[in-house]
Structures are given as structure tokens and as C-alpha cells.
Amino acid sequence: MNTTIMLFLLQDGITNGAIYALLGLALVLVFAVTRVILIPQGEFVTYGALSYAMLATGQVPGTVRLAVAMGLVAFALDLFFARNALHARLVIRSVALNIVFPVALLGLVYALVGPNTPIAVNIALALLIVAAIGLFLYRIAFQPIAHTSVLVLLIASVGCHLALQGLGLVFFGAEGLRAPALSNAAVTAGPLRFTGQSLAVYALTVGFIVGLWLFFGYTKTGKALRATAVNRLGARLVGIRTTLSGQIAFLLASVIGAISGILIVPITTLYYDTGFLIGLKGFIAAIIGGLVSYPLTAVAAIVVGIVEAFSSFYASNFKEVIVFTLILPVLVLRSLAAPQVEEEKD
């Protein structure tokens, strides 16, 4: 191996690692607030990427119809759970969020879609669609069982992943899609060439890490979100709206997932089920970070990306085996390091 190959592998690893870092951050965020281990994070990636790719070719992605349908279910749930205390304000808020927002989005997509729509508009539309899906997903699947154990939430999360992945096949078909690059700019440094795309990946990752870290560490809202995770009842007693916290977390996670997807779909072809594997690699990073630490997660994600790049060079057949086995020693160390706490289970 010469230095050039090594540099290429490092660059490749860091670019992928940055994406994993973004996803890992979203997972940490959702877990820290709602205790949900968000397996469907991968679907946010594919939905974002493939919706963007379809919009770029002038087609209306099926995801926007899903957003409308999920909005209807969310609205029905809102009414059902509040059936004994229906206020006009509550109903109006629910209609606005669950009906007006997705329907307006649908209208906007139909109005703006076309082969010549600017890239920025397509990105904005794709992000909005996935944001709506993320928001409604929490309302429908997780809010009714928000008080249950991490395990029940995890199984529900797997259920959501199955449903969303199956729907992904319906919306995008079994063929992979690729989208136009965000920018054609490129910088050359020695043997390495940095595209505008990969620079955007780096910038966004660093931005999100710093942003989330500041938000959760130093703002009142961020602390309120964390308090929700530790003790829902306690958080409610001190006036934190716990359902709102969960919705914010899912909203952020889905947007981060969609951004990651949009960032990679010009680099590699994505299929409807690619997101799961990408998301899982974000997971490995999140777990190394103990599902709590943002900076540690980011560092771990870069390591995962580099290990993956090198193992695909040396033992390409066993790339996935190596990456997924990497998690086991980490998990063991994590469990040994964490004190044996007796869990109160239902």
C-alpha cells in the first residue's frame, strides 16, 4: 500500500464517517429525549434521498401522499385521546398541524414539480416531506406508548422500520436512484480532490455536532428535552410538555436523516432498503458514544467510516462482517463500565 491509496481510503472513510456521524447524532438525540432506539432512521435517509431524486426528475414521490395519510391518522388519534376534553384550540391546532400542513405540502409539490425546478426547491420539498413523516410517526407509533420500557419502544421501532421499508419499495420501486450533485465545485489538495459535495458533508456534520451540543448543554429547551428522557412524570410535573419534546426530537431526527440522504444520493446509488444498513452504521457510532455523548459519537462514526473503507480495500467480502462485529467489544466494554443498575421493569 502506498500513501496515496491510504489517503484515498482515509478521505473515503471520513466522508462516509461524517454521514454516519450525522445519523449517529440523530439517534443519540432521539434516544436522549424519548428513549426510542430509532431503527427507522435509515428510512428517513432513503425517503429524503429518493424523494429528492424523484423530484429532480420531475416526478411526484409517493412519500408526500404518505405524509397526508399519516397526518389523517395522527389527527384521528389526537381527537380520540382528547375525546373527553375537546377544546376548540386543541382541534384547530391539530387540524393545522396534521391536516393543513401535509395537504398544503401536497399542493406545493404538485404545483412546483417539474424537470426544471431549482435544486434548492427540490431539497426543501424533500426535507419538508420527511419532516412531516417523522413528526407524524412519533404521534402515531410512539406517543401512545411513550411511558413503556425501552424494550417495548425498541420492538415498536422495529415494526415502524418494517412498515416504512415496505412502503419505500412501493414508492420508489426496486431500482436504485441517483440524483444530481448539489454543486460542481471542487478543490484539489495534493493527490486528493475534495468535491463541493463532500465539503458540504463535512461542514454540515460539524455544524450539527456543535449545534446539538450547545443546544442540549446550554439552553433551557435542550435541558427540558433531556429531563423528559430521564423522568417523564417528573418533567411533566415541572411543566415540561413531554409530547412536544418527543415531537421536536423526531422532527430533528427526520430532518437530519433526510439531509444525510440528500448529501449521499449524488455520490452513490441508493435503493429503497439501503437506509437500514447506513442507519445501522450510525448506530454503531451512537452506541460507542453510549447513546449520550455527541462528540464521542462523531469521533466513533469517523472511526467506523475509516474501518469500513480499509476493510473494503483489504477484505471487501467481509466488510459488513467486520463493521458489525466491531460493535460487540464496544458493547461489552460499555456494559462493564456502566454500573450494574437494577432496572425497574413493568
Added chain:
Amino acid sequence: MTQRLPLIIFALVMAVIPLLPGIPPFWIVLLDNIGLAALVAMGLVLLTGVGGLTSFGQAAFCGFGAYTTAVLTTAYGVSPWLTLPASLVVSGIAAVLLGIVTVRLSGHYLPLGTIAWGIGLFYLFSKLEFLGRNDGISGIPPLSIGSFKMLSPDTIYYAIWVAVLLSALLTMNLLDSRTGRAIRALRRGHIAAEAFGVQTPRAKLLVFIYAAVLAGLSGWLYAHFQRAANPTPFGAQAGIEYLFIAVVGGAGYVWGGVLGAGIVVILKEVLQSYLPYIFGGQSQLETIVFGIMLVLLLQLAPQGVWPWLMSRLPFKPARKTPDTSVKLEHRERAAGTSPVLLHIDRARKQFGGVLAVNDVSFDVNAREIVALIGPNGAGKSTTFNLITGVLGATSGKIAVLGNEVANAPPQEVVKLGVARTFQHVKLVPDMTVLENVAIGAHLRGNSGAISSMLRLDRADEAKLLAEAARQIARVGLSDQIDQLAGSLSLGQQRIVEIARALCVDPMLLLLDEPAAGLRHMEKQRLAALLRQLRDGGMSVLLVEHDMGFVMDLADRIVVLDFGTKIAEGTPAAIKRNPDVIKAYLGAAA
């Protein structure tokens, strides 16, 4: 034999089904698939529903079973019957290796770990040359007895369902035993089980291996049923599906696994054949419905279908009352080098900057009731945890009859004859009072998992249950013996904990707030019981806030405040002690 009757009827029905004229062969294939899935789900019931260890990776163990027989029969020409033990051993060994890593994982790290190795193994199966990579191995010989070859779905049907019924029988036997109770206690946390001598890591590893071997058996049958093995059915998706089956049927029940397999396999078939008509020719639509149903199920019926069905049965299965005339031998007394029963010398426990127990020293002698009192946060429960090995001491000495226990594990402390109750009741709510109390006698039995499965443990088991029933009678809860522990009032649950501790045949009983939640009469009965125990030779160390109860009962009182011992003496002396009054009332009297 009345308890076995439903099983026999079920077996007969299953035996007759393929013989019925006019049964479509396709139904038999479905039943074969149900049996194969039921085997894996049964393992998951034990692992997840009963033991509390969630695994998304069981499909990988099917893969071990299937590939072992595939390689041995096709490449080496070994007879399928000889590969059966090989398949089981290979899945078992894989389970030991993965289990040593996995069962150590706490909380949500555990299911995540299983997802990780589940996916890793799937890729390994699909990349290894000698396993045929993605194409797998085909041309696996059928099972045969003499010249009779089980080529068709309705002949291997019997092999599959005999395996299912035998496994169900063995699994139920296992659950209804000393080892089974230890396994059932795992889900509620390890502290209570360990306090009665259960080696929880070993029990976890046991269920992990058991579930893997069942999955390996399913894989072995699958390989000879399909006569081929490829990676797809052993991937992450399949692993998720098995867990889904267990949750649907009722993860806490052996028959829930079988029922869940039936529901899911049939549903999948129906969805696969009808959904394309409704939505056009798209494949994989059933996963959408599956996912949505899983979420719905968790919201509406998290316990699964089986318990829902059982609660609607017109008759209730009768419980056997244990024969209390069977004697259980006394526990062998630990050898002692000191006449002092419990000797605590400058015990200290620090949590970071907090000094919870600050160089506390006191003794408990034989035939003595000592009370440990103090305001909230004084370090009383922490002292209990230091004595019983739940926490390790930062420094200092704690000795039981001269045997140093300051950093011994709980299982060793209980062997010295120290039994305890907990401030926050730690019973298994979905086990009966009798079963909960019998956990206390864990160390006084010696039947292992294998003998329990084969019902060779009945004599041993009868003794343990008889002892448990006697202790329940002693604390006055005989009327509640068959009720679920979770259905009792909090005060009664505390009394159940005392009965459980008495089952240890202890020399020293540690009671953490035993009178909390009791009514006046009940408190008096408890005090009388404790006096009677003392007069019988036992010592009691108790933490209690009810001063009337303590002053009346205790021979000696030790007072803690902010982790430090501030007084020790007879109840009369303590009542007059100015430091104690200051600690409780906040001002010098």
C-alpha cells in the same frame, strides 16, 4: 395426569390432520412452516418473555443448525440423523461464545448487540466459500428411517411436530422447577435472585444456549425439509420476524410461541396471496402490514394473544397444593471461627463525593433482635447492601461468624445463612406466592436444568415446595398461597418476602422496613413472629421507621445519622439519648 390432558389431545389432533382425506397438501406445508417457526419462538419465549433477554438474532442460530447438517451431509456424506447432534452442538457452542459476550450486556445494549451479530453472521454465511456464498448449499438428503424417505411435506410433518411437542413438554417442565424459577426471576432484575444464591449470569447463559439449541433444531429440520440452505432465511429480517411471532402469541407463554407461529405464518401466507390483488403486483407488501400490526399490537395488547385466550376459558387449570409433610433437610451450617454472628468494623461506603456509610461498627450476636434506625438517608439500606454483598465496601471489615464478606458476592453471603428482604419489594409479580417463596430455598435444592426437563427432579422439588408452603403458613399467608404475588397488598408482599427469606433457613435475617404498610394487628403478629424466631435461635437485624414497633421489639438499637453511628444501646437508653433526639427532631432537648 389431568394437567397433561390438553397436551395429549393437541398431539392427537396434530397426528390425525395429515391423515384426513381432502386436506390440501398446501395446508400441510403451512403446518410444517408453523412447526419450524414455533420451535424458534419457543426458545424466544424462554429467553425474552420469561428471562427478559431480548434477541433479534435467533435466525442466525437456525443458520448454524441448517448449515452444519448441509455441509456434513453434502460434503462428507454423513447420515442426517448423525448430523442432528452435530447441529445442536454447533448452535450450542455458537451460543456459548456469543452468549458470554451478549448476556453481559445490560438493558438496551443487549437487543442492539443481537441485531449487530445477527447481521454480521448473515453476511458471514453469504460470503463463506464452503457455505456456498449467496447461493447456499443444495441437494441435502432427506431424513429417512430405513428405506422410508421423508421426501414430502406430509412425511417430514411428523418429524417437525414431534420435535415441537417434545420441546414444548421439556420447556414447560423446565419452567416448573427450581431452575425455572431462577430463570423466571431474571426478568425482574438480578438483585433479588442473587440474594438467594441464584448465579444470574449462569442462568442467563443457560436460557441463551437453550433458545439457540431450539433454533438450531429448527434449522436442522428446515434444511432437510427444504433440502437446501441459503443465507436469506437466517438474516436480520427473519430474526425480527421470530421476535414478532413470540410477541404476537404472548412472549411469556410456551404455547404463546406456537400460537404466534400459527397466526403469523398463516397471516403472512394470506397477505402474500391477496395483497397483490388489492394493490397491484408489488412484492413485500406483507412487511408493511406486519410492521403496522406489530406497532398496533404493542399499543393494544402488549401481552399477546395467548393470555387473552386463556383468560376467556370457562374453566381454570387447577393448581396442586404441595404436600407439607415432606421434610427438607436443614441447610448445612457454615463453619465459624467467631462467636459473634455479624461483626461490622469501620465499614465505609463512598459514592463519588457522597459518604453513605462512614466507618460504622456494630455487632449482632446470636439470638438477638437488633434494630438499625435513623432519619431518611442515614445509610441504613446501604449498610444492608454492604452486608449482603449487593454493594462492595470502600473499606472496613464485615464478617459473618468470622468469615470476611465485605466484598463477597451476594450468592456467597447467603450461603453463610444471611437472608434479607428489600425496602422496595422485589417479588416476581406474575409468579404465585408459593413459587416466589420457593426461590428462597434455591440453595437447598440441587436439581439442574437437564433433570428438571426430564422430570427427574420431582422428589427434590416436592421438598422445596413443601418447605415454601410451611414458611408461608408460618407467616400466616396460607390463604394467598396460589395468588399471584403482584395481586397482594404491599404489606402482604413484604410478609411474602419474609417467608422467602425464611426459606433460606437463615441464622441472620435482615429485614428492611418490614412493618411499612402493615395494619396495627398485622404489626403485632409480625412482632410475635420475630420474637418466636429469635427464641428459636435466629437473629434479626431490622431497619424500621415505626418507633413504637422498634422500641417494643428490639433488644438493642443502633442509630445512624448521615452515614455515621451516633448511638447504640437498649431501647430505653436510646429514647433518652440527646444525640438521637437531636437527629430526629433537629434541636437539642
